[in-house]
Structures are given as structure tokens and as C-alpha cells.
Amino acid sequence: MASANSNTEEHYKSESGQMVVAAIDFGTTYSGYAYSLTHEYEKDPTKVFAQVKWHSGAAQLISLKTPSILLLNPDKSFKSFGYDAENDYADLAIDNKHTDYYFFRHFKMLLYQSKILQRDMLVSDDNGKEMKAINVFKICIKFLHDHMLENVRHKFSGVNDTDIRWVLTVPAIWSDSSKQFMREAAQMAGIPKERLMIALEPEAASLYCMHLPLDKMVVEGNKSKESSRVSPFQKGMKYMIVDVGGGTVDITVHEVIDRSQLKELDFPSGGASGGTLVDKAFRDFLDDLVGKDVMKKFAKDCKEDYVLFLREFETKKRMINVEKKGRESMKLPITLTDLYKEKKGNTLKDDVEKVREFKEKVLISGDKIRIDTEIMRSWFNNCCEQIVFEVSKLLSKPKCKDVQTILLVGGFSESPMLQNAMRTNFSDRQLIIPEDAGLVVLKGAVIFGHNPVTIKSRIAKCSYGVRVYRDFREGVHPNSKKIKVGNVYKCRDVFACHVRKGQELVVGEAQHHQRYTPLERQQISLDFDIYTSTEENPMFVTDPSCDFVGKLEVAVPNMSGGNERGVWIQMIFGGTEIVVEAKEEKTGRISKATFNFLQDSCQGGSDSL
Structure with a gap:
């Protein structure tokens, strides 16, 4: 909903003289938060605090964001969020109690895929139980709000909730109704509208990178060594921001007006081409390997093993690159091989060796499945091709003909496979990948909260x-x-x-x-x-x-x-x-x-x- 205060510059200071800007990045696959204090922003805008580590538990996966997964009790009250929700749900599945609970994942895409959004629209959980979508979003935002508040109070005494300006990130390609939906969900979570701002994700990334020194960026391309030392954020420079998350790719082109102002050269473009397309390709591979009927039963009846299997894949897919040869190993759940034998009458090991497309490329050995890296790389093809297509389409427009620099950010931008695809297809451009590219949007949103007038105009x-x-x-x-x-x-x-x-x-x-x-x-x-x-x-x-x-x-x-x-x-x-x-x-x-x-x-x- 539109707000007359959406671009206000007034400051909120605590009794201790501190003012805090906190940003929440609620993503399709991962979520997190970051914050900074006014007096520190004025000295160094890039000094932004993020949640130190989110621990996954048994799999020992540590990340700077946590999965956008929500677990509710049977009465729809909050149970857990993120890795904790995933672990709790797996534990409940051991005792076959999970069906009474509400387990939500990857539901943010509902706001992009729905042409008409309604306040009372429903979203289905893992077992098909329905709940009002706005309540699901509200509970998730409230968890991140409360977690951040507890964190900042632990570091800095004297900070109250009323001392904080909140920023919520949304994709630039989202509709006005999607932005309003998120704003209302945040207000329901306890964030007053006068202290709530909406930041567009690629813009936030752009703002953060403007303040980064060149040694904090990976600069690639066929540019000369001399030109690589020149910042792409000088006055008059034009560059493209490609923000690739789990659900969407969000592309915007900016021109630097002066040291602290940007303008948009063309309207944002992109689509549902994020990292979850790789997850889908992996699931399609499993359907071909064991059969859709077996995978459906495995996902339903062996919930703990299914969750841990997908989590291991999440770790493994980050390691795939163009240089890897041979095979990669993953732990194969015994429950899955037992289900296969029960349904098909043969062992998975024997049947895999008979299928031409898997022969010598997929091996079953004990509780391990070894997959040829050529197959694993193919899971990235659709995602990378769509992203390259969207970037090429925008670069072909007259307004963007002078763009020589591409800024690659977002959680999925850290994938070596995507980086290689961008390098290969746009070798005539300068490709910049910031350090901790997955946190760039989040940290930039904090900067936007301190100075929302940096964006001079949009298209x-x-x-x-x-x-x-x-x-x-x-x-x-x-x-x-x-x-x-x-x-x-x-x-x-x-x-x-x-x-x-x-x-x-x-x-x-x-x-x-x-x-x-x-x-x-x-x-x-x-x-x-x-x-x-x-x-x-x-x-x-x-x-x-x-x-x-x-x-x-x-x-x-x-x-x-x-x-x-x-x-x-x-x-x-x-x-x-x-x-x-x-x-x-x-x-x-x-x-x-x-x-x-x-x-x-x-x-x-x-x-x-």
C-alpha cells in the first residue's frame, strides 16, 4: 500500500544516541537480516552487521542465511524457522507425527506467479494443508524481526524497537500488489508502517557495490589491466546488475549521475530463472532414476531421509564447476533403495547398470550414489541458459548499448557454473563479482535505509x-x-x-x-x-x-x-x-x-x- 512516508529521510535515534537501520531479505530459498548504526554508517557505509552463522545441525552446513522454511504446530502457532524447522520436521517424521504440523518451503514464488493477489488467498504446505498466505509471511517476518532485535540488543545496550528503521527487500520485477502484500505482512508482524521501507533488490545491490573498494570485487573480462583498476561507479558510467536468487533473476541497468546518485536506464526485467531450476533438474533426474512413483512415496513416507538428502544436494551443487572430472558421491538413503526394490522387484544397483543413459555414469555402491560430473553439470543448463537469454535481451536494447560492465550478485551468483556461463557468453564485457555476493542485496538494503534518495529516477x-x-x-x-x-x-x-x-x-x-x-x-x-x-x-x-x-x-x-x-x-x-x-x-x-x-x-x- 502506498505510503506518504515511503521515502522519508528523518532519523530515529535511541536514548543512547544510536539509530539503527535493519534490513530483512526474505528470499525464496534463503533469508537473513543485517543492520548498522548511524554513526558507523557515516564513517563507513559498508560496515554492516549480519547474523554471524546459521548452523544446519547434523550436516554441518554453515551459512550466512537460513532456509526460508517455516514449521508451525498443529494449532498453527510458531514452532521453528530455517534449519531448525527442517531438523524439527525430520525428527517429527521419525515418529510419524509430521503430518499434524504445517511445513512451508519455497512459498515466496506465490507472489510472483499469481497474476491477481488477494489478502485471503491460501498457500499449501508440504502435506497439502492450506493456510492464509499473508499469515505465513507474517510469521516468517516476525521471526526474523525478533531474532534481529535480540541480536542487536545483545551487541548494543539501550536500543529499543522504536529506535529502528526497517527495510524489506523485494524483487524489482514484482508487481505493485506483491509489494503491498509484503508491506502489509510486515505490518502485521509488528513493524509500524511509518518505520518500514521497501527496497528493490538490484538497487540495494548497486548501492552497496558503489561503496566497495576495487580489491573487494572480482573483476573479469577482456579489459586491459589499466581499465580493470578503474571503478565502474564513476560519473557517467553505465552498468548492469544481475541479481540471481533462488526463485528469480532480477536485472536492472543503472547510470551513475554523480558520486552518490544513480538513475535507471530501462525498466527491470528477468523472470523465474533462479537457482531452484537446478533443484528441479535434480528432482527430475531422481524421477528418471527410480521412477516418479517411488520418489513420491519416498518424499511422503520417509520425510527425514528426504529432507537430509535434499540438504546434501544443496551442499554438493555449490561445488560443481566446469573443471571437475569423474564422479561426485552422495549418500543414498537406504529407505529409497528399499522402496525401489519393493516397487520394482529388482535392486536399484542392478537396474541402473541396464539403462543406457545411466550406464557407467551413475554407480550405486553400498549406501553411496556416484554421479558423473557431466550429468551434474547438465542440471545447470536450463537455469544458466535462461539467465544468459534475459541478459542478452536487455543488452540488445538501444538504451543499454553502452553498458560494458555486468555486476553479478545474489545467492545463486556464487555458483561456479553460472559464473562460467556469464564469463563465456559476455567475454566482451567486464564481469564484477563482489565478495560475499549472496549478502550484497541485504547489506545494500541497509545503506538504502540510511539514504533512500540515492536513486534519482526509475523507468x-x-x-x-x-x-x-x-x-x-x-x-x-x-x-x-x-x-x-x-x-x-x-x-x-x-x-x-x-x-x-x-x-x-x-x-x-x-x-x-x-x-x-x-x-x-x-x-x-x-x-x-x-x-x-x-x-x-x-x-x-x-x-x-x-x-x-x-x-x-x-x-x-x-x-x-x-x-x-x-x-x-x-x-x-x-x-x-x-x-x-x-x-x-x-x-x-x-x-x-x-x-x-x-x-x-x-x-x-x-x-x-
């Missing part, structure tokens, strides 16, 4: 308009849109455009203002249906390119002007969220109107002209 990725009635014009408007209102004929469903796709949107400035009047004399408010379009100049909201995205309501309580009461609407689209102002023509009264991009139904009609 509209679609056209925004409202559904209105206009005077009917014979020969211009189709008769199917003709409707009589009082004594005159109107054309309904007209797309009244406020922002056109590709338009530069300056942060904090109203790009367009327009006058509207009530359709009927007795109206005390104007309700607008808001639509987006993938076209620059849509004519009607019913055009195939248009989608209904939400509502805008503006109060007009002064009825003395009848249906000639004018209201001027101006929309500020430059920030991470949309701010709307409405000015009554007769009284001059200015009010903040609100967008509602989350609907319980998509029906409704504008009653304005």
Missing part, C-alpha cells in the same frame, strides 16, 4: 491508468462502449493514462496530474479502478494488454458543486511504491489518497469522468 515498466467515462465521439469510439448518462452519451472503459511505459519517473516528483469529476451529483467519493498495460498507448481498459490491479478512493465530501466538482489527482511513481495526492478544486483541500492493490474480488466500476 516505468508498464503504463498506469484509471478507468473513466469520456464524451462519446462518433467514428472514434465503438458503439459497444456507448452508454447514456443523463442526457448525454458517454464512452465507457476509457484508459485515462497517468504514466506511459518507458517513461522516466523522477523520485519524489509528480509525473502527471489530471482532473476528474463525479459521474453523479450525490457522490461523496470518487472510486477509481486502476489498470496497467504492457502498451504505451492503450485506448480502453478492456484491451488485451490491460490488467486490473487495484482501486483508488478519493473523498469529495463538499457536494455544493454537484457533478461539476473537480478533483485534481497527481501520482508520484518514482519511488519503490506509489504515492497519490488529491486536491479538491473548490476548497483547495489536499488529501493523501491510497491505492489498494489487494482485492477480495476484481469486480467494480469507476464512477468518475
Whole structure:
């Protein structure tokens, strides 16, 4: 939901003189948080504290983020999150008690994949039990909020929750409804809206890297040694940020305006091409190896072994690179081989040797499965190819022809296979990979919380308009849109455009203002249906390119002007969220109107002209 305070610069200081900015990066596969103090930010913006280590338990996997996995008790109360949730669920499965609990993983993609988001939409857990999605997100954000608060209080005494400004990261390619959904979930988790900001993930990464010295970056490409010493963040430089997480790839192109300001050159692009595509390829391999029926039963009835098997794969896939030869070993659960023999009548070891595509490439030895690295590398093909395609598509645009530097960040950017694909396909560009690339977005979000005005302008990725009635014009408007209102004929469903796709949107400035009047004399408010379009100049909201995205309501309580009461609407689209102002023509009264991009139904009609 739009907020007039979404880009505020006011400072919140504690009694000890400290002000804390904390960022939560709630990802598809992994989540974490980071924070910094104002006085330390002013000395060194990159001095950001992150959770030191998250321990996985028996598998001894240690990471700077924890899996985005939630376990709830049978009564839907909180049980555990992250590695703890995974371990607890596996333990419950030993006693066959796990089916009474709620186990959620990889559910963030729901916000990207759903074309229409509703507050009461449901999400299914591991066993198909449903729960309101916004409550699931709320509980996860609350855990990260509370965990961070406990951490910062342990390090710095005298810091209260009211001393903290919170930043929540979201992909730049997300819709307005997805951003509002996350904002409302965060508010439900206990973060007040006046202290909550939304940061776009590739922008956050860009801000952090702007402050990094060159020796903290891996710089590759066919550039000369001399040019490699030049920072890509000098005035006038253009560069691309490729943020690859578990669920999505988020690509943005920036130009450096001056030492501390950036502008967007083209609207964000990308898609569902994150690291989970590698996980899917691995699961497809297992389906081919043992059969879908066996894997389905294994995942359902042998939950502990299934969870640990996937966790070992998560560790193994980080080690795969183009140089590795021979085979890699993984522990093969005995329960899986027993299930195979029960279903197929033969041993998995014997059958694998008979299949041509697996012969001499997959070996079963005791409780180990040894897989040829050529097969393991193939699991990365689809993911890497899609990412390379999206980057190539954006680089081919006229606005991006001068871009010579690619910044690779995000959790999956640390994959040697992806790095090699980027190196190979864009050898004529300078490729930069920052240290701890998986934490760059998180740390950059903290910097954004301290200085949100760093982004000077963005590019509209679609056209925004409202559904209105206009005077009917014979020969211009189709008769199917003709409707009589009082004594005159109107054309309904007209797309009244406020922002056109590709338009530069300056942060904090109203790009367009327009006058509207009530359709009927007795109206005390104007309700607008808001639509987006993938076209620059849509004519009607019913055009195939248009989608209904939400509502805008503006109060007009002064009825003395009848249906000639004018209201001027101006929309500020430059920030991470949309701010709307409405000015009554007769009284001059200015009010903040609100967008509602989350609907319980998509029906409704504008009653304005």
C-alpha cells in the first residue's frame, strides 16, 4: 500500500544516541537480516552487521542465511524457522507425527506467479494443508524481526524497537500488489508502517557495490589491466546488475549521475530463472532414476531421509564447476533403495547398470550414489541458459548499448557454473563479482535505509491508468462502449493514462496530474479502478494488454458543486511504491489518497469522468 512516508529521510535515534537501520531479505530459498548504526554508517557505509552463522545441525552446513522454511504446530502457532524447522520436521517424521504440523518451503514464488493477489488467498504446505498466505509471511517476518532485535540488543545496550528503521527487500520485477502484500505482512508482524521501507533488490545491490573498494570485487573480462583498476561507479558510467536468487533473476541497468546518485536506464526485467531450476533438474533426474512413483512415496513416507538428502544436494551443487572430472558421491538413503526394490522387484544397483543413459555414469555402491560430473553439470543448463537469454535481451536494447560492465550478485551468483556461463557468453564485457555476493542485496538494503534518495529516477515498466467515462465521439469510439448518462452519451472503459511505459519517473516528483469529476451529483467519493498495460498507448481498459490491479478512493465530501466538482489527482511513481495526492478544486483541500492493490474480488466500476 502506498505510503506518504515511503521515502522519508528523518532519523530515529535511541536514548543512547544510536539509530539503527535493519534490513530483512526474505528470499525464496534463503533469508537473513543485517543492520548498522548511524554513526558507523557515516564513517563507513559498508560496515554492516549480519547474523554471524546459521548452523544446519547434523550436516554441518554453515551459512550466512537460513532456509526460508517455516514449521508451525498443529494449532498453527510458531514452532521453528530455517534449519531448525527442517531438523524439527525430520525428527517429527521419525515418529510419524509430521503430518499434524504445517511445513512451508519455497512459498515466496506465490507472489510472483499469481497474476491477481488477494489478502485471503491460501498457500499449501508440504502435506497439502492450506493456510492464509499473508499469515505465513507474517510469521516468517516476525521471526526474523525478533531474532534481529535480540541480536542487536545483545551487541548494543539501550536500543529499543522504536529506535529502528526497517527495510524489506523485494524483487524489482514484482508487481505493485506483491509489494503491498509484503508491506502489509510486515505490518502485521509488528513493524509500524511509518518505520518500514521497501527496497528493490538490484538497487540495494548497486548501492552497496558503489561503496566497495576495487580489491573487494572480482573483476573479469577482456579489459586491459589499466581499465580493470578503474571503478565502474564513476560519473557517467553505465552498468548492469544481475541479481540471481533462488526463485528469480532480477536485472536492472543503472547510470551513475554523480558520486552518490544513480538513475535507471530501462525498466527491470528477468523472470523465474533462479537457482531452484537446478533443484528441479535434480528432482527430475531422481524421477528418471527410480521412477516418479517411488520418489513420491519416498518424499511422503520417509520425510527425514528426504529432507537430509535434499540438504546434501544443496551442499554438493555449490561445488560443481566446469573443471571437475569423474564422479561426485552422495549418500543414498537406504529407505529409497528399499522402496525401489519393493516397487520394482529388482535392486536399484542392478537396474541402473541396464539403462543406457545411466550406464557407467551413475554407480550405486553400498549406501553411496556416484554421479558423473557431466550429468551434474547438465542440471545447470536450463537455469544458466535462461539467465544468459534475459541478459542478452536487455543488452540488445538501444538504451543499454553502452553498458560494458555486468555486476553479478545474489545467492545463486556464487555458483561456479553460472559464473562460467556469464564469463563465456559476455567475454566482451567486464564481469564484477563482489565478495560475499549472496549478502550484497541485504547489506545494500541497509545503506538504502540510511539514504533512500540515492536513486534519482526509475523507468516505468508498464503504463498506469484509471478507468473513466469520456464524451462519446462518433467514428472514434465503438458503439459497444456507448452508454447514456443523463442526457448525454458517454464512452465507457476509457484508459485515462497517468504514466506511459518507458517513461522516466523522477523520485519524489509528480509525473502527471489530471482532473476528474463525479459521474453523479450525490457522490461523496470518487472510486477509481486502476489498470496497467504492457502498451504505451492503450485506448480502453478492456484491451488485451490491460490488467486490473487495484482501486483508488478519493473523498469529495463538499457536494455544493454537484457533478461539476473537480478533483485534481497527481501520482508520484518514482519511488519503490506509489504515492497519490488529491486536491479538491473548490476548497483547495489536499488529501493523501491510497491505492489498494489487494482485492477480495476484481469486480467494480469507476464512477468518475
